[in-house]
Amino acid sequence: MKTKLLFLLIAALFVITGCKKDKIDNDSGNNSDANVNLNGPLCFTAEEDNSTIAIHIYRSEVMNFPNIEYSYDTIVWETYVHLSTEIRLEHAGDKVYFRGNNPEGLYANIPTNQNLKFDTYNKKFTVSGNLMSLIDPSCKTTTVPDYCFRDLFSGTYITTPPALPATTLGKECYCRLFSGCIYLKTAPELPATTMANDCYRGMFWYCISLKDAPQLPAITLADNCYENMFDGSGIIEAPELPAMTLADKCYANMFTDCKQLTKAPRLPATSLKDGCYMAMFLGCSKLTAAPELPATSLANDCYAHMFAGCKSITTTPRLPALSLADRCYETMFGNCDGLTTVLELPATTLANGCYSQMFHDCINLTNIPDILPATTLTNSCYEAMFYNCANLEKAPELPATTLASRSYMSMFKNCSSLKSIKVHLPEWGDELDTYFWVLDVQSDGVFYCPSSLPQEFGVHNIPEGWTVVTF
Numbered sequence: 001m002k003t004k005l006l007f008l009l010i011a012a013l014f015v016i017t018g019c020k021k022d023k024i025d026n027d028s029g030n031n032s033d034a035n036v037n038l039n040g041p042l043c044f045t046a047e048e049d050n051s052t053i054a055i056h057i058y059r060s061e062v063m064n065f066p067n068i069e070y071s072y073d074t075i076v077w078e079t080y081v082h083l084s085t086e087i088r089l090e091h092a093g094d095k096v097y098f099r100g101n102n103p104e105g106l107y108a109n110i111p112t113n114q115n116l117k118f119d120t121y122n123k124k125f126t127v128s129g130n131l132m133s134l135i136d137p138s139c140k141t142t143t144v145p146d147y148c149f150r151d152l153f154s155g156t157y158i159t160t161p162p163a164l165p166a167t168t169l170g171k172e173c174y175c176r177l178f179s180g181c182i183y184l185k186t187a188p189e190l191p192a193t194t195m196a197n198d199c200y201r202g203m204f205w206y207c208i209s210l211k212d213a214p215q216l217p218a219i220t221l222a223d224n225c226y227e228n229m230f231d232g233s234g235i236i237e238a239p240e241l242p243a244m245t246l247a248d249k250c251y252a253n254m255f256t257d258c259k260q261l262t263k264a265p266r267l268p269a270t271s272l273k274d275g276c277y278m279a280m281f282l283g284c285s286k287l288t289a290a291p292e293l294p295a296t297s298l299a300n301d302c303y304a305h306m307f308a309g310c311k312s313i314t315t316t317p318r319l320p321a322l323s324l325a326d327r328c329y330e331t332m333f334g335n336c337d338g339l340t341t342v343l344e345l346p347a348t349t350l351a352n353g354c355y356s357q358m359f360h361d362c363i364n365l366t367n368i369p370d371i372l373p374a375t376t377l378t379n380s381c382y383e384a385m386f387y388n389c390a391n392l393e394k395a396p397e398l399p400a401t402t403l404a405s406r407s408y409m410s411m412f413k414n415c416s417s418l419k420s421i422k423v424h425l426p427e428w429g430d431e432l433d434t435y436f437w438v439l440d441v442q443s444d445g446v447f448y449c450p451s452s453l454p455q456e457f458g459v460h461n462i463p464e465g466w467t468v469v470t471f
Contacts (some may be wrong), residue, residue, distance in 0.1 A: 003317050004222065005213050006230055008141070008161060011077065011182050012071075014099040015256050017341060019393065021097055025446050032327060033191055037325065040097075040129045040130060040131065040133070040139070040160055040295045041071075041074065041097040041098060041099040041128040041129050041130070041137070041139075042097065042098045042099065042127070042128075042131055042133050042134060042228065043095055043097050043098075043127065043128045043162075044089075044095065044096050044097075044098075044118075044120075044125045044126075044127055044130040044158075045093065045094070045095045045125060045126040045127075045128070046089040046091070046092050046093065046094050046095075046123065046124075046125060047092055047122055047125060047126060047159065048092055048123050048467065049090065049091055049092055049124070050088070050089075050090060050123075050341050051088070051089045051092075051094075051099040051121075051123040051125065052086070052087065052088050052089075052120075052121045052123065052219060053087045053089070053118060053119065053120055053123075053125070053188070054085070054086070054087065054118070054119045054121075055068065055080060055082070055116070055117070055118055055119070056082070056083075056116075056117055056119055057082060057114055057115070057116050058115040058117060059136065060118075060459045061329060061387065064109035064110060064273060065080075065081075065082040066100055066106045066108070066109070066116070066134075067100050067101050068080040068088060068098060068099070068102075069096050069098070069099055070096055070097065071096070071097045071099075072094075072096055072097070074096065074097050077099070080098070086171075088241045091334050094112075094261065094423060096127070098133070098134060098137060098159050099133045099134065099137040100133070100134045100136075100137065101136070101137055102134065102135040102137065103135060103141075103145075104137060104145055104319075105144070105145030105146060105147060105148035105170070105173075105469045106135065106147075106148055106149065106152075107133060107146070107147040107148065108145070108146075112147050112172075112470045113319040114150065115150070115151045115154075116150075116151065116395050117151050117152060117153070117155070117351070118148050118152060118153055118156055118158075118421040119156070120156040120158065121147070121365075122157060122159045123157055123203060123440065124159055124183060124322070125156070125157065125159070126158070126159055126160050127153075127158045127159075127160055127161060127162050128160065128162060128163075129162050129163065129344070130162060130163045130165065131149060131152075131162040131410050132144075132163075132164075132165065134149075135148060136471050141166075142166050142167045142168060143166060143167075143168040143169075143170075143237045144166045144168070144169050144170050144173040144174070145171065145173065145376065146168045146170035146171045146173060146196075146263045147171070147172045147173060147175075148170060148173045149173060149174055149177055150172050150173065150175045150176060150177070151173070151175070151176045151177070151179070151187045152177055153177055153178050153181055154176050154177070154178065154179040154180050154181070155179070155180040155181070156181055157181070157182075157183050158178075158181055158183065158184060159183045159184060159185055160184070160185065160186055161178065161184065161186065161187060161188040162188065163188055163189070163310055164188045164190060165189075165191065166191075166192055166334065167191055167192050167193060167194065168192065168194045169192050169194060169195060169196045169198070169199040169273065170197075171177065171196045171197040171198055171320055171445040172197070172198040172201070172246050173196065173199050174199055174200055174201060174203050174204070175198050175199070175200070176201070176203065176205060177203050178201075178203060178204050178207055179202050179204070179205035179206065179207075180203075180205065180206050180207075180237075181201070181204075182194050182207065182208050182209060183209055184204070184207045184209055184210050184264060184426040184460065185209050185211075186210070186212070187204065187210060187212065187213060187214040187377065188214065189214055189215070189218060190214045191217065191361070192217075192364070193217055193218050194218070194220075195218050195220065195221050195222040195225040195247075196222050196225070197222050197223045197224055197225065198219045198222075198223070198224045198225065199222065199225050199351050200225055200226050200229045201224050201225070201226070201227045202227070202229065202231065203226040203228075203229050203233075203234070203247070204209065204223070204229060204230050204233045205228055205230075205231045205232060205236075206231065206232035207230075207232075207234065208232070208233065208399060209234055209236050210230075210233050210235055210368075211234050211236050211260075212234060212236070212237070213230060213235045213237070213238060213239040214239065215239055215240070216239045217242070218243060219242055219243050219244060219245065220243065220245040221245065221246055221247045221250040222247050222250070222342070223247045223248045223249060223250065224247075224248070224249045224250065224252065225247065225250050226250055226251050227250070227251070227253055227254065228229075228252070228253045228254065228256065228363070229254050230254060230255050230258055231253050231256045231257060231258075232253070232256065232257045232258070233256070233259055234258075234259075235255075235258055235260065235261060236260045236261065237261070237262070237263055238255060238261060239266060240265055240266070241266070241267060242268070243269065243271070243446040244267060244268060244269050244270075246269050246271070246272060246276045247273055247276070248273045248274045248275055248276065248389040249274065249275040249276060249278060250272075250273065250276050250335065251258065251276055251277050251278075251280050251457045252275050252276070252277070252280065253278065253279045253282065254280050254281065255280060255284055256279055256280075256282040256283055256284075256395045257279050257282065257283040257284070258281075258283075258284050258325075259283070259284070259285055259286065260286060261281070261284045261286060261287055261336070262286045262287060262288060263287070263288075263289075264287060264289070264290060264291040265291065266292070267291050267292070267396045268294070269295060270295050270296060270297065271295065272295045272297060272298050272299045272302040273299050273302070274299045274300045274301055274302065275299075275300070275302065275304070275319040276299065276302050277292070277302055277303050277306050278301050278302070278303075278304045278305060278306065278342065279304070279305040279306065279308070280306050281306060281307050281310055282305050282306070282307075282308050282309055283308070283309040283310075284307075284309075284310050285309065285310065285312060286312055287307070287312060288312045288313065288314075288387060289311060289313060289315075289317075290307055290310075290313055290316065291314075291317065291378060292315045292317055292318070293317045293318070293319060294320065295321065296320055296321050296322070297321070297324050298323070298324055298325040298328045299316070299328070300325045300328065301326070301327045301328065301330070302325065302328050303328055303329050303332050304327050304328070304329070304330040304331060304332065305330065305331045305334065306332050306364065307332060307333050307336060308332070308334040308335055308336070308399055309335045309336070310317040310336050310338075310441065310453060311332070311335075311336060311337050311338050312338050312358075313333070313336050313338060313339055314338050314339060314340050315339070315340070315341040315343065316333060316339070316340075316341070316342050317342050317343070317347075317428055318321035318343050318344070319343070319344075319345060319347075320346065321345060321346075321347060321385040322347055322348055322349060322352045322427045323347065323348075323349040324349060324350050324354040324355075325354070326348045326352045326353055326354065327351075327352070327354065327356065328351065329355050329356075329451065330353055330354070330355075330356045330357060330358065330359045331356070331357040331358065331360065332358050332471065333358060333359050333362060334357055334358070334359070334361060334362075335359045335361040335362070336359075336362050337360065337361065337362060337363045337364055338364065339359070339362045339364065339365050340364050340365060340366055340367060341366075341367040341368075342359065342367065342368045342369060343369070343371060344369050345369050345375060346373065347373075348373050348374050348375070349374070349376075350374045350376065350377060350381045351377045351378055351381070352378050352379045352380060352381070353378075353379070353380040353381065353383065354378065354381050355372075355381055355383075355385045356380050356381070356382070356383045356385065357381050357383065357384045357385065357387065358385050359385060359386050359387075359389060360384055360385075360386070360387040360388060360389075361387070361389075362386075362388075362389050363388065363389065363391060364391055364392045365386070365389045365391065365392055366391050366392060366393070368386075368396055369393075369396050370377045370396060370397060371396050371398075371399065372397070372398060372399075374399075374400065375399050375400050375401065376400065376402070377400045377402065377403060377404040377407040378404050378407070379405045379406060379407065380404075380405070380406040380407065380409065381404065381407050382407055382408055382411050383406050383408075383410060383411065384409065384410040384411065384413065386411060386412050386415055387410050387411075387412075387413050387414060388413070388414040388415070389412075389414075390414065390415065390416050390417060391417050392412075392415050392417060392418055393417050393418060393419055393420065394418070394419070394420040395418060395420060395421040395422070396413075397422045398421075398422065398423045398424065398425075398454060399424045400424065400425070401424050401426055401432040402425075402426060402429070402430035403425065403428075403430075403434070404429075404433065405430070405432065405433060406432055406433060406435070407433055408433060408434045408437045409432065409434065409435045409436070409437060410435065410437060410439075410465045410469045411434075411437045412438050412441055413436050413437065413438070413439045413440065414439065414440045415440075415441050416440055416441065416442065418441040418442055418445065419440075419442040419444065419445030419446065420440070420445055420446050420448075421438070421446075421447050421448070421463075422449070423448070423449050423453070424445075424449075424450060425449065425450065425453050426450050426452045426453060427452065427453060427454065428453070428456065430452060431460050432439065434460050434461065435460055436459050436460065437459075437460065438459055438460075438463045439459040440464075441463050442463070443463075443464075443465050444465050444466060444467075445463060445465075445467070446467050446468075446469055447462045447463065447466045447467070447468050447469070448470075449462075449468065449470060450468075450471060451470035451471070452471060454471075455468055
């Protein structure tokens, strides 16, 4: 009798743990209510009747599908067969669970130029459980392999995310994970402190229902790690960004087109990397103030397009760097039509395209520095810098005595209120250097220049109708 009871007890335990199949072991002790068990298998709960869900490999002829199982009760598990398995949930509230044993990641046997994705067929789902259950059914691992969950939920109609407890990430592991999830209302916690290249790139791209950003505690970043992370999303307040050690394009386009964002985070780094802040706040039309930018060691494209289209910013931050890098300020405040004041620009060592189009189409700009102190110019350094600044009346003093290729090209083009320019040029350079630089300025004004400068008039030289005052 005792032997029979012992046998029945072992059999019951075997069923309860859901280990009816030898293919995947599950020693996590999950219960059947994965909605509240963050250590349980990934769970989809239908929010609408007659819902369907599938997992597809897109644009691929290689069918090395990862090892994934599904269950309706966490007791009976079946193998998910690509293009054959059909999962239908008849009623709102019905659930389906997923788990897998893929320690090298979901892309271990799939070409990295393909996409592995859930498809919810335009039906809304609540997602819960632990996403790591797709690579480790015990839900114990905290390391995500390269590419592992890239694109997995992109374009789906999920309203909540699963738990993402990983602390060590692989390259592109969460890249575009929730991109285009227009009904996603909350973000998961992201506790990782070890970044990898592209790990969060495009993660919440155009999640327009997402209002609150998760905390981002990492202090050492990797190339492109936050690039486009919240691009086009609905977040209202940016998370703190404590990192002091940056990487190439680490914050590039991070908040582009976040139309509800009103406040920028503190950016404490003093040494920058190529493209690190490129287009970071591009199109954030409700952002009222730029953060302090204390960096004195710049890099190529570091601030390029950073605040372009931020129509509510009225004053630039201080830019203390004395030595610039290629295109470092290119279009930094382009099309900021609320901008009225530019603080000192003290740089004396320029670089190619460093100020190119920096304030183009800032139509209300009136207060600018009295002087741009650099005396040695570089290719395109001031090209179109104040293009279409329609209310600008006085140009900054230009002490340089030698031009460079395209250095002043279109610099004051369409500055229709401009009526004062002072240069220190002893002679004109090639026509391209000042090409259209005073096109459509005021019809009368004063041009200050050395007596040696030939008094040549036209859109490439001294504005027609202006009075010349020599020194």
